[in-house]
Each structure stands twice: as structure tokens, then as C-alpha cells.
Amino acid sequence: MPPAKRATATLPLRKTPQPKRVSPAVIDLGVLNEHLGYFVRRFQVAIFQDFIRRLSRIDISPAQFSVLVIIGANEGLSQSELGSTLGIERARLVRMLHLLDKRGLTERLPSSADGRRHALRLTRAGQTTLKQAKALAAQHEASLLPKLGPERYRQMLDALRAVS
Amino acid sequence: MPPAKRATATLPLRKTPQPKRVSPAVIDLGVLNEHLGYFVRRFQVAIFQDFIRRLSRIDISPAQFSVLVIIGANEGLSQSELGSTLGIERARLVRMLHLLDKRGLTERLPSSADGRRHALRLTRAGQTTLKQAKALAAQHEASLLPKLGPERYRQMLDALRAVS
């Protein structure tokens, strides 16, 4: 459908009524409206934006947060285990942990039983940083509730946990 | 918690019952279990993986698909409009459209009214490619239904449309 060709100049007054084409009508999303992936993607981006903004004070990204949480809850696990549970490549994890080590948040001890593995741990600083991160992340999470409504929030969390 | 120290050798038969430490017990997700963003992220990645796999035959990424759909449903719109509706930076869009142009799927006509704008259009080839893409995307979408269950699928789609 052509963009509503404007009436053929019977009223030459005011070339265009509200010419501010600031939002040139509404743009049709077409079949994207029927694709869950599109909305899930937009939602995920929005969530991460808020998360990143709230944790910017302590400079912890969503991925770093998930890494710290898993290490904190599973002391001594290996990098392979960490990566496979979070869906992060071993190679990627190496550089991420290198950075967290340099920041003094984590450490890699030699595994007692397996010479290939590293036993991952949080340092003291890492534990306190994780505590702060959890507090900020909880605020972030709480901010989602009013946006979704408590019912929808519960529904979505339950649904996603079920399919993950 | 140490990894369930194995029974102190009363039965020397078979050094370890199921020694395949393939998944060394279950790893605790900790507070990630209470974070919607974590599951939304995992879900989005899984969805995109399936989408990419199904559309690999015609070499169309999720982002490219969304761009083609929007152009197809809103012929003549500008790059700025396209970018702002999809949440893609103008700069990023320039290179994406450059590629789609080179592939002969889209074209940038000079806007009649505004010398700065380009009026975006699908070429004939772009229209047929979009048709194929829509068909494959519909199959992808249909595959989500059994994984979620029809009720949860509807709930989630409605909820996300409402908050987007």
C-alpha cells in the first residue's frame, strides 16, 4: 500500500497540515508480531540495559555476574564445568577469568585430584563484590515486577525455568 | 559441599561405580534462579540458534530477517525510521543495507521529498527471498509451540507484546 498519497491539491493552504514528520505515522511490524523470538530479543536487551546501568557502579557485566554467582555457589568447580553450565566457551572463559583474577575477585587454585583442572574460588574481595552485586541485581529484578505485573512476572519466570 | 566422598573401599570391586565424571553432580545456579534476565537470555539464544539453523539455507540472519520484513511492510521508509523501530544503530544499518544491496535484495532510492533520506524498497529478488524466509521462519515458530506448550506460548507472546 503506497503511503496515502496526499489529496491532489484542492486546498493549496499549508503545504502539509502537520508536517513534523517526526514519527511518520506508525511503522508496521508485519509478521514480526507473530514471532516470539523478536519480542524475547527486545525484552532481553531491555533487561540487560537496566542491569548494566545498575551495576555500572561496581563494573560488573551480566556475564561476569553469572560467573561470580556460580563460583560462589560451587566453590572449587573447574572452568569447563563453569563454562558448560553457563553456555560460555572455554576460550572465552579463560579471558574473562583472567580479567577477574587481575581485579582480585577470583583465583584459580591447582586442583588437588586432577592436574589439568583449576579449582575456582572467590577471593575475599570477590565475596564482598558479589554481595554488592547481588544487592544491586535484586533491585534490578524488583524493578521488573511493576513493569510486567506480578502475575505475568511469575508466569514468565516459571515458564522459562520449565523450558530451560 | 565436597563431591560426595566415595565410600571407603569396603567393596574393592570396580574402583568407581559410574566413574564417568561427565557431569560431576549438579551445579547450583544460586541466585540466578531468581533472575528473569538469565532465563530470558538463555531462551533468546536457544531461539536464535534454531532460527539461524533453519534459515542458513538462504543465509538470512535474524536481524536481516527483521529488516526485510519491515521494509516489505513499509515500502519507502527511511533508514533512520527502520533503525529506530528495530533498535539498530544508524551506522550499523548502513553496513547491513550495503550488504543486502550487494546481494540484490534491497535498494535505496532517492527520496522524492527529502534529499537526505533514502526510500528503502525490496527488489523482486528481495520479495521472493522474503517469502522463503517467512516460510522457514514460520516453521521455526511452529517448532516453539510443542516445546513451550500452547498455553505458555500464548501467555508469553501476549505478555511480551504488552511490555514491549
Added chain:
DNA sequence: ACGGCATTGTTGACGTCGACAACAATCCTC
């Protein structure tokens, strides 16, 4: 005990993507 095979961590390289700055051309408004 030994040799082949798998696993683990590591490094290097590549491509994609989001973000930002700068710029020229064009439009808009006073």
C-alpha cells in the same frame, strides 16, 4: 608399564555486533 585417546586450560585469529565520534549533504526555521 606403555601407548593411544580424551580432557583441560590456553593462545591466536577471525567475523559480528553495539557504541561513539566525526563529517558532508540536506532540510528547517528565524
Added chain:
DNA sequence: GAGGATTGTTGTCGACGTCAACAATGCCGT
């Protein structure tokens, strides 16, 4: 006509996912 905003464009940077290769180590059957 001048100043300011918009649009498309280019360059650059950093974060990521991905793949290949490698050394060290563990595991296994013969």
C-alpha cells in the same frame, strides 16, 4: 541567508562467539 538539526556515511574501538591448534595431564585397554 545563517544557524541548527537531521540523515546517511565512514572510521574506530571494545565485547563476544567461534574455531583451530597446542601442551600438559589424566584415563584406558592391551
